[in-house]
Amino acid sequence: MPDRRTITGFSNPLVKFLRSLRDKKHRRRERRFLAEGLRLLTDARESGRLPEMLVMSTDRDPHPLLDALEEEVAAQGGDIVEMDKAVLAKVTGKDNPQAVAGVFAEFDTGLAALDRDAAPIWLVAQAMRDPGNLGTMLRTGDAVGAGGLILLDECADPFSVEAVRASMGAIFTQRLAQARWDEFVPWLRSGKAQLVAASLRDSQPYRDAAYASPCFLMVGNESQGLPQAYEEECDLRVTIPMLGRADSLNAAVAAAVLAYEALARLDSS
Amino acid sequence: MPDRRTITGFSNPLVKFLRSLRDKKHRRRERRFLAEGLRLLTDARESGRLPEMLVMSTDRDPHPLLDALEEEVAAQGGDIVEMDKAVLAKVTGKDNPQAVAGVFAEFDTGLAALDRDAAPIWLVAQAMRDPGNLGTMLRTGDAVGAGGLILLDECADPFSVEAVRASMGAIFTQRLAQARWDEFVPWLRSGKAQLVAASLRDSQPYRDAAYASPCFLMVGNESQGLPQAYEEECDLRVTIPMLGRADSLNAAVAAAVLAYEALARLDSS
Numbered sequence: 393m394p395d396r397r398t399i400t401g402f403s404n405p406l407v408k409f410l411r412s413l414r415d416k417k418h419r420r421r422e423r424r425f426l427a428e429g430l431r432l433l434t435d436a437r438e439s440g441r442l443p444e445m446l447v448m449s450t451d452r453d454p455h456p457l458l459d460a461l462e463e464e465v466a467a468q469g470g471d472i473v474e475m476d477k478a479v480l481a482k483v484t485g486k487d488n489p490q491a492v493a494g495v496f497a498e499f500d501t502g503l504a505a506l507d508r509d510a511a512p513i514w515l516v517a518q519a520m521r522d523p524g525n526l527g528t529m530l531r532t533g534d535a536v537g538a539g540g541l542i543l544l545d546e547c548a549d550p551f552s553v554e555a556v557r558a559s560m561g562a563i564f565t566q567r568l569a570q571a572r573w574d575e576f577v578p579w580l581r582s583g584k585a586q587l588v589a590a591s592l593r594d595s596q597p598y599r600d601a602a603y604a605s606p607c608f609l610m611v612g613n614e615s616q617g618l619p620q621a622y623e624e625e626c627d628l629r630v631t632i633p634m635l636g637r638a639d640s641l642n643a644a645v646a647a648a649v650l651a652y653e654a655l656a657r658l659d660s661s
Numbered sequence: 662m663p664d665r666r667t668i669t670g671f672s673n674p675l676v677k678f679l680r681s682l683r684d685k686k687h688r689r690r691e692r693r694f695l696a697e698g699l700r701l702l703t704d705a706r707e708s709g710r711l712p713e714m715l716v717m718s719t720d721r722d723p724h725p726l727l728d729a730l731e732e733e734v735a736a737q738g739g740d741i742v743e744m745d746k747a748v749l750a751k752v753t754g755k756d757n758p759q760a761v762a763g764v765f766a767e768f769d770t771g772l773a774a775l776d777r778d779a780a781p782i783w784l785v786a787q788a789m790r791d792p793g794n795l796g797t798m799l800r801t802g803d804a805v806g807a808g809g810l811i812l813l814d815e816c817a818d819p820f821s822v823e824a825v826r827a828s829m830g831a832i833f834t835q836r837l838a839q840a841r842w843d844e845f846v847p848w849l850r851s852g853k854a855q856l857v858a859a860s861l862r863d864s865q866p867y868r869d870a871a872y873a874s875p876c877f878l879m880v881g882n883e884s885q886g887l888p889q890a891y892e893e894e895c896d897l898r899v900t901i902p903m904l905g906r907a908d909s910l911n912a913a914v915a916a917a918v919l920a921y922e923a924l925a926r927l928d929s930s
Contacts, residue, residue, distance in 0.1 A: 636803030
């Protein structure tokens with residue numbers, strides 16, 4: 393059995409460190425993030441990502457997947473830490489915390505690391521503010537067989553607890569890139585790519601559009617949408633019908649409706 | 662100009678009443694809910710719903726829509742209240758509150774009040790726990806021209822601040838019903854209806870299914886999905902492809918992908 397440290401006090405420096413990972417500024421400085429729950433950690437492990445530190449509640453139920461995880465983390469020299477449920481609740485900020493959490497090193501999120509030909513669909517979010525929407529887009533990307541999610545300009549932090557949670561493990565299976573628009577366009581145009589905007593301007597019905605692989609589906613900021621110049625750079629502008637009073641869908645919903653349409657069209661083409 | 666009360670203290674009983682509306686227990690007892698922001702209140706007004714009480718920040722910017730709203734609330738005998746931004750922040754629980762909020766009476770959410778023939782699509786959520794998902798489903802329902810949202814069994818509160826906010830005004834334009842399964846089925850079968858489940862069991866691809874109006878699209882609890890007996894009652898069980906590691910979409914995303922498919926098929930049939 394691997395060595396374990398047991399922590400009981402709320403004021404332990406490690407507890408303070410773990411709590412600080414819920415704060416974007418600290419997370420950025422440490423380049424580490426937290427993921428909670430055996431299911432998420434198992435998704436990570438099966439995707440080749442092991443936590444540097446495994447944190448477990450002392451009152452956890454035994455589970456063979458947890459044993460396997462613990463063995464592998466220890467084998468690669470990672471830390472194994474136990475703490476009271478009350479202390480773990482303070483770390484994760486949830487009254488009823490999951491029995492296990494992991495600390496992961498952030499991934500390389502440069503565009504250069506993406507292989508655009510690895511998947512027919514890529515999702516692109518511009519200036520998206522809601523971490524839950526980013527996590528939901530990662531989850532949808534996994535479902536449609538997308539390659540990953542590209543974040544343009546100032547987005548919410550995809551390594552925040554809320555985004556990681558909403559991704560339901562897709563933070564580990566989807567590629568993630570972060571770039572400014574003026575870096576993204578030259579990269580995009582350096583190879584084969586179709587850039588598609590969800591748009592209301594000068595656009596065609598999303599069900600009639602000729603999607604082509606690799607297809608980059610871009611949605612904009614929750615309240616502003618995409619800047620006009622960004623839409624003008626797109627190869628296709630497509631509109632999802634809005635039959636009611638509202639003029640837009642939730643951004644993650646719009647991305648999903650487009651992504652499933654593109655998936656069906658690309659499959660049948 | 663209508664009479665206005667101005668409230669400056671945090672301990673004023675009205676401030677306590679308004680704050681209590683953020684709590685489900687108090688909201689249920691009072692049968693009142695809060696909606697924030699001029700846009701939402703204008704959506705409400707244009708849908709024929711006026712707040713019983715209009716609460717405005719003393720440092721708000723003037724706006725003709727706000728003037729119109731104030732006149733109408735006063736004309737129907739409603740309260741007009743002004744308060745400091747700091748007090749309003751305490752009421753809404755946001756550091757940077759919207760300049761205006763309204764207190765609304767809850768609507769009748771009985772099934773009997775629904776006219777199933779009023780729309781080709783209805784959304785149904787079973788035991789959904791996330792108020793943001795409920796609000797997003799209302800917003801999607803507005804967009805696809807659905808009649809409304811039917812909540813089955815123990816769902817999150819659709820009148821919570823989070824759900825109202827995520828609905829982006831659709832709480833006022835979509836019909837809302839709450840019922841137990843054993844009330845819903847007899848009501849559904851008392852008239853023309855097609856009940857469709859997003860399901861993995863014994864189901865057909867969602868793009869090949871023969872949707873028929875009025876079409877009731879049902880999604881289940883975020884972690885459990887739908888109970889098997891509920892799926893067996895359905896006229897159609899349809900599957901959205903899942904190409905990645907995850908076995909489900911976000912519930913509000915699944916509802917939207919289905920709803921847009923049903924919309925397109927019903928339109929072209």
